[in-house]
Amino acid sequence: MEPATRLDNNHELTLKDFPYIVRWRDDRCKRCGRCTAVCPMFAIEPAVIVQRVLRSEGSLPEPKAVRRVVTIIKQSTDIGKYCTGCATCSLVCPNDAIEPEYNPRHKFIFHKNKGGHPYRRGGRRNSPGLSTLDRLRFTRISMLTDPALDAGRHEFRIRTYLGRVLPAEELPLKVADGKLELDRKSGKFIPPVREIYPVMIGSMSIGALSPNMWEGLAMGVTYLNEVEGMPVVMCSGEGGMPRRLLKSRFIKYFIPQIASGYFGWDEIVRAIPEMIEDPCAIEIKYGQGAKPGDGGLLMAHKVLKLIAEIRGVPMGVDLPSPPTHQTKYSIEEAVAKMIQSMYMAWGFRVPVYPKISGSRTAKAVLNNLVRNPYAAALSIDGDDGGTGAAYNVSMDSMGHPIASNLRECYLDLVAQGKQNELPLIAAGGAGKRGNLAANAAALFMLGASAVSIGKYIMQAAAGCFGDEYNRCNVCNLGRCPRGITTQDPRLYRRLDPDVVAERVVEVFKSLDVELKKIFAPMGRSTELPIGMSDGISADDPAIAERLKISYVC
């Protein structure tokens, strides 16, 4: 016989199905309500329940059952209000009364497709294990036969070149009076080349990032250049740049990006006549490692006044960037023309390079660019790269890891003798587990001329909660609890741009020391050890074989 209240709660989820279960302690909670106020997902809410309590008040035990009405913090079992594990509740709780706990046996992705909408999120591939980069060790240690260098005493030059480097045979040089001099009558086009710090901040747009976050990064980068003498550069991401920055002398530290939506480029092109400095370079985005072959979308609710102004669009409309450039019909013509057009815009004084997602087709792209004398570099974004918004399936299952993709491309350049002509920029997963210096150094030794970071700097400079256990990762919703990826002033005012800038400076200064601590014992200091593959080893024979490096155990 069935009771009056039905007990079959089918078609409801249990807390066990959720990736994070909120542990709330009644005895510590003072019911201030801060946790429920900050929860970006409304995953917890105040609730009222009736409790049956046994009490005994006299000197002898005389227990009585008492029913009382109490307020509690209740976790929702609505899949739309899942706890992301961001732990903003813990951050604001004065009494340590609440924290989310990861539930490794959750069934979240079985259910996160209500209305037929696949799960979308921000962040990067949810793969918490060791990446290939983390399985590489620096094993060629200089000792006795060749003294290790001193990271604190010797001169270190941790710099790289961004731009097409002419082979020595093609340099317009002539010998006069026993000295080499530039032959100005040769008429030879000398591509522009920048000397930069080899770790750069990759493309994250104003729009994807909050104004405070972007400003903090920009200020940090500028400080590093102007005060610390470290030529760190930063890519704008698609969506333009503030006009006052475009017209300032600081634009030389930035790389405006043009992508398939061309957002922001009306404003950039209009600003060209008023620019007093050239940008560092121009990046043409053809792909992104986190969501290869997929486009972008800035949701209407993120397109507020500032974004609309910078991007040159009306407020409150969805801004889709197509998966591919609509003008791109062939790499031989359309891409070449696009590269040349961007060169022409700045009088051939600014390097222009494409960025692609890691792919087995990367070598084909590379070989085309090798034969295009205007291509200034190739940036390859591996599948551990981050994004502000993408389908979960794209992030988790699509793309190519950076290590073997980069290595293959570098060795292809070596086979052609072009390894110093077209710099390879590696991105996608550097510093995934916090080991930025080690990952970056390994990428240099596999053949990268520079390394681009995104997610790492968000985590290190602004405390982004996201991780590979799908913690937080709600960048796409505009509800970033840290104020990093939101356009909601109530959220981004939590983020102090000055603190972000200070952290950017700290991160790069510390990175610089760590890179020296890697290079010095390996006997390298004057030039970046690009392609110094005898310096690294893998702890897995298959990885070692694939990357053509040694295996150690």
Place this chain on the structure above:
Amino acid sequence: MCRLVAITSDEYFSPVENILALETMKEGHDGSGMGLILKGLGGEFEELKDYPILSGICSREGINKLDSYMDMEGFRLKYAWTPKTRHVRGIRARDYYFARVYDYPDVYRDRSFEDKEALLLRARIRLRNLGRDDESIIVFSFYPDIITLKEVGDPLQLGTFFGLDKSPLRAKIIFAQGRQNTNYAINLYACHPFFIQGYGTMTNGENTAFIPIREFLSSRGFQGYIGYNSDSEVFCHILHYICKRLGYPLFYYKDVITPLNEAEISQRPDSEAVRFLKMSLRPLCIDGPNCVIGFTPDGTCFMVQDAKKLRPGVVGGVKGKYGLMSEECGLDSAIPHRDKSRDIFPMKYDMVIVRPGAGEVEIWNQLHG
């Protein structure tokens, strides 16, 4: 650390002087091999300066292969020299050590020297490949006015083994290196000094940037950039690439292997060019610890240090005879009656140069260009 002894003189002298200087510098085990290059040859070779000399070692089978190849190419043997080897305990004698003078094939008689050089290089590589698998042929150099001798063993014992103390073999420039025990099981091709088309070098120290440099040189499309059994062979090929292939003056060798920083470059009168070299030849930057001693086809000898000056090196002598060595005691052995106060210890920016005839020492400073 290897011992380096280069002596340049306006008079012919015996390689025994180099070997004795090596012996003076010896500390510990020096038996991993010795290499000798003689340039500006005297004695029986003085009249044969226009003809290429093939230096190497063959087994009994190898010499037949070598002869048939040289015949096939049209080279005609003019003169053959072999050291009068003696049994020395600890040195494994090979069948046939030689320096053979050839006349060019008839079709090359009126060709340019560049064509002849290319032919000699091709022939040397072909011979090297012919003997690679069974070590039946080992060839070190094939070039006019150059003899190369190499073998594994203690330098002094090797001098006795080759009978150099009694040999009339003389030259005006002799480079010698004694290798230490970090490389005992060596291939003779790993033994310094290295030589290619008139350029020779020997080096102290490990080359930490070896792989990127090797990959860069190997991919220049020049068939002579092979080998690299030693990480130091690249120093010779860089010199050849800079001076011969690119045609740059010798000083730029220093700019390429130890590039200046931007602030320093901007002080140079040729800053534009130096900046381009730094970019375009970035993979050729060495990071030391290395002391490189080299010579060019005209007989100019030089010494340069890595940018941190991590190895010893000294240049000194008297007018008409100078030594470029890794340690001062070696110099004391070879040129004892010099003014020691004028010895030069090259530092990070210096290229010390002794022109043919050993009249004087020049110091070129990289900062000033």
